[in-house]
Amino acid sequence: MTTSNVTPLVPKASAPEIDRPCFRVYDDHQTTKTGQKLRAGVYWHGLRHGKGDSEPVEVDQWICSPLHVTAITSCEGGHFGRLLRLRNTLGRWREWAMPMAMLKGSGEDLRGELLGMGVEIDPDGFKQLNRYIQSQHPKRQVTAATATGWHDAQLFIMPGENIGQGDAILQTEAHDLGDFTKAGNLDGWRQQLARYCAGNPLLILGVCAALAGPLLYPTRQQSGGVNLWGKSSTGKSSIEQAAASVWGHGEHFLRTWNATGNGLEGIATQRNDALLVLDELGEADPAKVGDIVYALANGTGRARANRAGGARTANRWRVSVLSSGELTLAAKIAEAGKRIKAGQEVRLLDVSAARAFGCWDRLHGLPDGAALSKIIKRASVTHYGHAGPEFVRQLLAGEGLEGMPEALEKLRAEYPARNGLEGRAADRFALLALAGELAIDFGLLPMDPDSVRVALLALFEEWQGERSGDTCEDAAIKAQLLEFVTRHGEAHFSELGIPTDKVRDRAGWWRQDGESRVWLLTAEGLRRAVPGFEQRTVLDVLDAAGWIAERDKGGKRSKRVKVEGRALWLYHLAPVEG
The missing domain is CATH 3.40.50 (Rossmann fold)
Known part of the structure; x- marks a missing residue:
């Protein structure tokens, strides 16, 4: 058996046809027709023009390790991005849906994420990386999801995993949402x-x-x-x-x-x-x-x-x-x-x-x-x-x-x-x-x-x-009113029908009803007694608790009372402990 009859196990890489200027991605080492060896990665094949009538010089600039732009991502006419397929330093392929907004400025945030994923980037060629990604317009279009979870009733999206049916992918500025990890079984x-x-x-x-x-x-x-x-x-x-x-x-x-x-x-x-x-x-x-x-x-x-003042x-x-x-x-x-x-x-x-x-x-x-x-x-x-x-x-x-x-x-x-x-x-x-x-x-x-x-x-x-039948707000309203009349009953109230000039910051009056007192509060006095709540809410709670002792014949929760020659609308309240 002669050497000419042997079929090589690994075919020799064919010389790529290059129509300059252009970007190219090589997943394996290549040798050009001129014998130049190219390592795997993204290249800019350009022409550098010299002075005068000199012939342009071919330039083959390595930008980064293999990185393909496989789809355009978007969501409802916005959130545009690119689906990247890349190979890390260990030779493993993975995907990342990258928001296009990461290309703003010098693209430093993008390069940081790619480096973290194991992509190798030429420190002097980072501008070409931005140009390469933006120059790619693949036919495939994928829906970008900006959060994990249900995308619709048939598709649940997780980092690195879709459950259900639908062509969508999680698109985030962080390449690795490492919370959703697995081990064991x-x-x-x-x-x-x-x-x-x-x-x-x-x-x-x-x-x-x-x-x-x-x-x-x-x-x-x-x-x-x-x-x-x-x-x-x-x-x-x-x-x-x-x-x-x-x-x-x-x-x-x-x-x-x-x-x-x-x-x-x-x-x-x-x-x-x-x-x-x-x-x-x-x-x-x-x-x-x-x-x-x-x-x-x-x-x-x-x-x-945002920086422009918009939301x-x-x-x-x-x-x-x-x-x-x-x-x-x-x-x-x-x-x-x-x-x-x-x-x-x-x-x-x-x-x-x-x-x-x-x-x-x-x-x-x-x-x-x-x-x-x-x-x-x-x-x-x-x-x-x-x-x-x-x-x-x-x-x-x-x-x-x-x-x-x-x-x-x-x-x-x-x-x-x-x-x-x-x-x-x-x-x-x-x-x-x-x-x-x-x-x-x-x-x-x-x-x-x-x-x-x-x-x-x-x-x-x-x-x-462990709870009473009251909500926490109901209980707070009742407790505040009870504490107010207990603590300030002598200072801010006086007995109805007995004139006095000793009450300062009057909140109302009281009258004896058998063994208990009924407190007649002004609207302002009720607000002071139960601060922090709408007055209607307070009255609803007191009404439900049965603490409104009397009301107007028309159903109004205050009642008109003649006090020292004046007719006042007062709330007649009979708070009960416990």
């Missing part, structure tokens, strides 16, 4: 972590909070969640890590309350339709924590101006929140001398973490709660990142998302609520129960059917049992 997660949910309502609560994120969109529910509060070293962090392991690494997926509102907005956008775990409520700024709770639940970031596009998200701390949200807000509002209370529900063994009710044969916490923490950093995506796949593989509102409504009917605030809390518990029961149906939680529903209904009843 789903079976390991079920056997070493999820099985301990049986008999442990708070662990069920945490895992269901993680799984509830993808249900916010189809059930049309608002962002929000729960705050596990109680003594330290009882297992709260283990529950947080168990929840985090549904989507990523049990420790790395966690975030802390010790962050700015803007920072948490950015994190919430990256966790859209998934889970936001916030550790240690005690580290939050008490003066700002209430506003942060509102912002996280409302799902819209603060409006900000930037605000961040948007839907996210399930799991928080922990030694304090309730109300106690944290009180550190700043403020009072919690009903809207804040219902958006982040305080759930006591005090159970039989720390956070646990059932130890599964282990000696104590600390041993169970240790096992769960170990599993959360060994098998993670599988349950959440699989939950979404099963949602799409089944009957789809259309029946989710009806399923939630059916569960919600089991939760008795005494007022609107409890009704919204019931919505949250029912959503978590729906997530858990679906997870049982999908084979993710090794538990008996209805066990999640029963556990969360019991938690809701315990939460409800």
Whole structure:
């Protein structure tokens, strides 16, 4: 056998035809027709013109390692970008949807991201990199998603993974949203972590909070969640890590309350339709924590101006929140001398973490709660990142998302609520129960059917049992009025019908009615007694409580009274302690 009969295993690279000037990308080493060897990468093949009539000189400038522009990305006529396919220093290919805005100025931010991804760039040729990317106009067009989660009812987008049908990709300025990582396997997660949910309502609560994120969109529910509060070293962090392991690494997926509102907005956008775990409520700024709770639940970031004075596009998200701390949200807000509002209370529900063994009710044969916490923490950093995506796949593989509102409504009917605030809390518990029961149906939680529903209904009843029938605002209004007349009854009031000049800053009068007093407050006196609330709201609460002793014949909640020759409209109030 002669050499001429042998077919080479690796064909020799053919000399590229170059129509200068142009950009070219070579995935392998090349040899030009003139014998010049070119290493793999992006090249600028140009011509340099000399002085006079001299012939132009060919220039072959290496710009960076192999990088292809494979598609144009955009979203609703904006957010244009380019889908890049690149090879890193280790020879591995990956994709990144790059916003075109990163090419502004010198493109330094772009180069920083590419270098971080393993692209090698000529320090002297960075301007050509910008020109190369902007010169590429591939025929393929891909929809750019600016946040994780549902793009429509058939497609759920994650960093590096799309679940469902549709040609779209997550486009972000950061190339690596490394929160959604995976290790181990789903079976390991079920056997070493999820099985301990049986008999442990708070662990069920945490895992269901993680799984509830993808249900916010189809059930049309608002962002929000729960705050596990109680003594330290009882297992709260283990529950947080168990929840985090549904989507990523049990420790790395966690975030802390010790962050700015803007920072948490950015994190919430990256966790859209998934889970936001916030550790240690005690580290939050008490003066700002209430506003942060509102912002996280409302799902819209603060409006900000761009350099031209116009409005930037605000961040948007839907996210399930799991928080922990030694304090309730109300106690944290009180550190700043403020009072919690009903809207804040219902958006982040305080759930006591005090159970039989720390956070646990059932130890599964282990000696104590600390041993169970240790096992769960170990599993959360060994098998993670599988349950959440699989939950979404099963949602799409089944009957789809259309029946989710009806399923939630059916569960919600089991939760008795005494007022609107409890009704919204019931919505949250029912959503978590729906997530858990679906997870049982999908084979993710090794538990008996209805066990999640029963556990969360019991938690809701315990939460409800720790409250009065009043909302926090109702209770505050009644408490303020009662305190005002108790503390200032002699200073700012006098007995009706007995003239006196000893009352300063008069708020009204009083009259004896059997063994109790009826306080007759002026409109200004009522505002002083219950500051911080709209007067109509105050009257609605007092009316519902039965504290309005008399009213006008026409139904008006004040009554005209003759006082020292004058006819005044006064509120006749009979507050009751307890």
